[in-house]
Amino acid sequence: MSDDNPREIGERIAAHRRARRLTQTALAVAAHVSYATVRSVERGARRPSDDVLEAIAGALGVDAAHLRTDYAGTERRVHQALPALSEAIVAYDLPMGPPTRPPRQLADEIATTTGWRLSAQYGRIANTIPNLLADAIRHVHTAPGADHHAAARMLASAARTADALAYKHGAHDLSARLIDLMRWAADRAADRLVQATSSYVRAETFLAVRAHAAGLVSLDRAVDAAPRPTGLREAATLGALHMRAAVMAGRAGNVDAADIHLSHARRLGDQVAREGAYLGTVFGPGSVRVHEVSVAVSLGPGHVDRALRAAHAWKPPIDLPAERSSGFYIELARAQEWAGRRTDAFASLKAARAVAPQHTREHPWAREVAKNLRRFHRSDAESLSHFARWVGAA
Structure with missing residues (x-):
């Protein structure tokens, strides 16, 4: 069935x-x-x-x-939105008149789309983000001097949501341009936390082309430039940079650097204590645990025991956003498939889909694991075949 x-x-x-x-x-x-x-x-x-x-x-x-x-309507809406996003940002540095929304409405709608990003609701983002991003750009150019920094922070947030749409759906060139816009806005916000967040997102450009050594250098510089962790927002922002740097180091095969960054992330996770979204980035002890698994998987099949130990007897807490929870199950499925635990791997893929179906469907590792399972796994064949077709691995 x-x-x-x-x-x-x-x-x-x-x-x-x-x-x-x-x-x-x-x-x-x-x-x-x-x-x-x-x-x-x-x-x-x-x-x-x-x-x-x-x-x-x-x-x-x-x-x-x-x-x-x-x-399949979500993919259709996303791919229809991508050209509109390109059009919205082509002249981001040129004043093109006032926005169509008042500032308060613009701020509220950008905050809403951030929530959609964290819960992997890409179809809903696609319906609104091109026009919303265009208005955020216009607002930066027309906001009074006293409001300019706030307008730039709003634009950085909108650009990040738009980037998630592009990056998750394979439009990496557009993603890189949106990240450039985010960095442009962060500089105008004159806010070191926003600038640190833009460095966190910029790591996608290195991941996309597998330039992991260069990506680690970029993140190390961002860690050095970030504000010291004197408060929750500062600790969470720095912790997120360490988490991403640990994964980047894992992909680069640098075990020592990965362990150092994970150690800093754990300490900052304990300092923050509770999972939460800080400047649009989720951080807390649960996120650190997810990244422990991710780092082990990034290091490759030789570290599968490390990945399974990190995930043992643990499930993402209810306050962890859907996209991150889904990512945990996909990473775990990869480790389980490497370990020959194919039934468990399929169960993890199904858990990922239940949490965030669109994120799972667009994830290349979910397709890779499903393809391998379909080749070697014979039990529950009808359900597995259906999943493989759904994820595009058939």
């Missing part, structure tokens, strides 16, 4: 509806569909069309891929 049969789709919709404390009637009103449609969909008597699914997902505040895992 497929993971996307009508009954299971209906159960997911009902679960999200109850979590939002909505009745079926209220959901129907919010989604602009009939009560009979909502009732029949939740009972599994009807498979929702793409239009109905998107309407219900919008009313529930989730990406449609969380309700139907084989939903």
Whole structure:
């Protein structure tokens, strides 16, 4: 039986509806569909069309891929948004008039898209980010002097969300241009924490081309330039840089550097104590644990025992954002597949999809592990074949 049969789709919709404390009637009103449609969909008597699914997902505040895992509309919307993003940033250094939104609305909408980024709701981001980014650029050029730094911080945040859309979907050239915009905005914000965050995001450009040694140099410089960890935001920002530097060192095969950066990240995670989003970057003890697994996997199959020890008897806490939790399960699946624990690897891939389906579907390691499992693993063959087709590994 497929993971996307009508009954299971209906159960997911009902679960999200109850979590939002909505009745079926209220959901129907919010989604602009009939009560009979909502009732029949939740009972599994009807498979929702793409239009109905998107309407219900919008009313529930989730990406449609969380309700139907084989939903392809998100990819379509993302790829339609990429040219619009290119157009929005082509003249970012030129004043092109005032924004269409007032500053307060602009700030609120940018904050909302940051939440969507952390929960891997790329379809929702794609619907709004091109125009939102264009307005953020216009605001930087037109904000009064007293508001200029705040406007630049808003632009850096919007550019980061746009970059997530581009980077996760393989548009690495556009991602690099968006990161350049983020760094441009960070310099104008005159805020060392925003500048440190832009260095954290810049590491993607090194990861994309596997320039790991150069990426480690860049992150080491960012660590040296970051503010000292005198408060929570400073500690979290510096800790995130150490986490990313540890992964970069792992990819470069530099075990000593990876261990040093992980040690600093653990200490700062203990200082922060609670998981949270700081300037749009999640940091805390749970994030450090995820990166311990990531570093071990980055070091390669020879360190699989280290990865499995780091993940042993641990699950991402509920306050960890969906994208990071999904990433943990994908990294763990890779280690389990290396160790010959193929049943466990498939279970981890399914856990990743349950947490953040779109992130999992776009992750190259999820495709790689699924492809290998399909080649060698024979139990649960129908479910595995369905997953492989879904992730693009068939």
